[in-house]
Amino acid sequence: MKCDIARDCIVLMSYGELPDELAGGLEQHLSTCVECSGELESIQVLDGYLALMPVLEPSPNLLAQSRMRLDDALDMIPPHGLLMRLRSNLYRWMGHVQSAPALATLLLGVGFLAGNFTYRYEVGHAPKPPSTVTISKPNDGVIANVTGIVKTPNSELVQVNYNRIVPETIEGSLDSQPIRQLLLAATSAGATDGVRMNSVSLLTRECQEGHECQPSPDGKGIRHALMVSLRYDQDPGVRMKALEGLQRYVGQDQHVRDAVLEAVMRDPDAKVRETAIDVLTPVQSDSSVREVLRTVSTQDTNPYIRTASFHALQSAADFQ
Numbered sequence: 001m002k003c004d005i006a007r008d009c010i011v012l013m014s015y016g017e018l019p020d021e022l023a024g025g026l027e028q029h030l031s032t033c034v035e036c037s038g039e040l041e042s043i044q045v046l047d048g049y050l051a052l053m054p055v056l057e058p059s060p061n062l063l064a065q066s067r068m069r070l071d072d073a074l075d076m077i078p079p080h081g082l083l084m085r086l087r088s089n090l091y092r093w094m095g096h097v098q099s100a101p102a103l104a105t106l107l108l109g110v111g112f113l114a115g116n117f118t119y120r121y122e123v124g125h126a127p128k129p130p131s132t133v134t135i136s137k138p139n140d141g142v143i144a145n146v147t148g149i150v151k152t153p154n155s156e157l158v159q160v161n162y163n164r165i166v167p168e169t170i171e172g173s174l175d176s177q178p179i180r181q182l183l184l185a186a187t188s189a190g191a192t193d194g195v196r197m198n199s200v201s202l203l204t205r206e207c208q209e210g211h212e213c214q215p216s217p218d219g220k221g222i223r224h225a226l227m228v229s230l231r232y233d234q235d236p237g238v239r240m241k242a243l244e245g246l247q248r249y250v251g252q253d254q255h256v257r258d259a260v261l262e263a264v265m266r267d268p269d270a271k272v273r274e275t276a277i278d279v280l281t282p283v284q285s286d287s288s289v290r291e292v293l294r295t296v297s298t299q300d301t302n303p304y305i306r307t308a309s310f311h312a313l314q315s316a317a318d319f320q
Contacts, residue, residue: 001029006036014043064153174206180222187225193235200229200238204245213245215253223249227259236269243272247279257283261292264309270302277308284312 001009009026012018018026030037058066148161172179185191186199203222207213213222223246230242243263249256263276283289290313297309 001025003029003033003036006030006033007039010036010040010043013040014047060152060155060157061150068153174202175211180212184220184222184225187229187233193238196229196233196235196238197241200226200233200241200245204241207245207248210248213249215255223253223256227256230259230263236267236272239263239267239269239272240275243275243279250279251282257286257289261289264292264296270305273302273305274308277305277312280312281315284315 006026006029009018009022013023013026030040142165144163144165146160146162150159150161151157152159170178170182174180174183183199183202186195187203188196191199203226206222207226215221215223226242226245230239230246233239233242243260246256246260250260251257257280260276260279264273264280267273267276277293280289280293284293293309293313297306297313300306300309
C-alpha cells in the first residue's frame with residue numbers, strides 16, 4: 001500500500017469508516033512507514049483534544065444545508081478511471097484473502113441495510129397521521145402580528161413567530177402614577193369612543209379639583225392631553241368634556257386660551273363652539289380673544305355662532 005492511499009485510509013479509520021478489507025494492508029504499511037505512523041499519532045492526539053470540547057448539536061437548517069452541499073460536491077467528482085477501479089478491486093480482493101471474517105461482516109451489513117430500506121419504504125408509504133401544532137402559550141391574548149416564518153428544508157415543518165396582545169387589569173387610586181399614565185394613554189385616537197370619554201371625564205374631574213393639572217415640562221401632563229382631545233378628538237362629547245377640564249386655566253395659561261380660541265373658530269360642532277365662547281368669558285377683555293370673537297361674529301357661516309360671539313363682545317364692552 002502506498003502512502004497516499006494509506007493517508008486516506010487513516011482518515012477513514014479515525015471516523016470508524018475503514019472497510020475491513022483495507023485494515024490489514026493499512027496495518028502492515030504503518031508498521032514499516034514512519035511518516036504515516038506519525039500522521040496517525042497526530043490525528044489521535046487531535047481526537048483527544050476534540051474529545052475534551054463540549055459537543056454542540058447542529059441545527060436542523062445547518063444539517064440540511066450540509067447535506068445539500070455534500071450531494072452537490074459528490075455530483076461534481078469525476079468518475080474513476082479504469083486503472084483506479086482495477087486497483088480498488090485488487091485491494092478489496094487482497095482483503096478478502098487476508099481476513100475471511102470480513103465477508104460475514106459484509107453480509108451482515110447488507111442484511112441490515114436491506115432491512116433498513118424495507119422499514120423506510122413501509123414508513124414512507126404508510127398513511128400520515130394528522131400533523132400536530134405546538135403553541136407555547138395558547139391562551140395569552142389574541143394575535144397582534146406575525147414577525148417571522150422559517151421553513152425547515154426538505155420537510156413540512158414550519159416555525160412561525162408572532163406577538164400576542166395580552167389583556168391586563170390594574171386597579172388603584174386616581175392619584176397613583178400608573179393609573180394616571182393609563183388614563184393619559186386612553187385619550188389617544190386608538191381607543192374606543194367610550195374609553196376616550198371615560199378617560200377624559202376622569203381627567204377633567206382631576207383638573208376641576210386641582211389635582212396635578214399643572215403644565216408638565218415634557219408636555220405630557222393632564223392639561224396637555226385635554227388640549228389634544230379638544231383639538232383632534234372626533235367625538236364632540238369628548239371635546240366638550242375637555243373644555244370643562246380646561247375652563248379653570250383659560251385665564252392663566254396662554255396655551256389653553258389658544259386651544260379654546262381654535263375651537264371657537266374651527267370646531268365642526270356648533271354646541272362645542274358655543275361652550276368655548278362661554279369658557280372665554282373671564283378673558284373677553286383680552287385683545288386676541290376680542291379679535292377672534294369679532295371675526296367670528298361677522299364672518300362665520302353659522303348665524304347662531306355669530307349671535308353668540310356678538311353677545312360676548314357686547315358683554316366685554318359693558319364690562320369695560
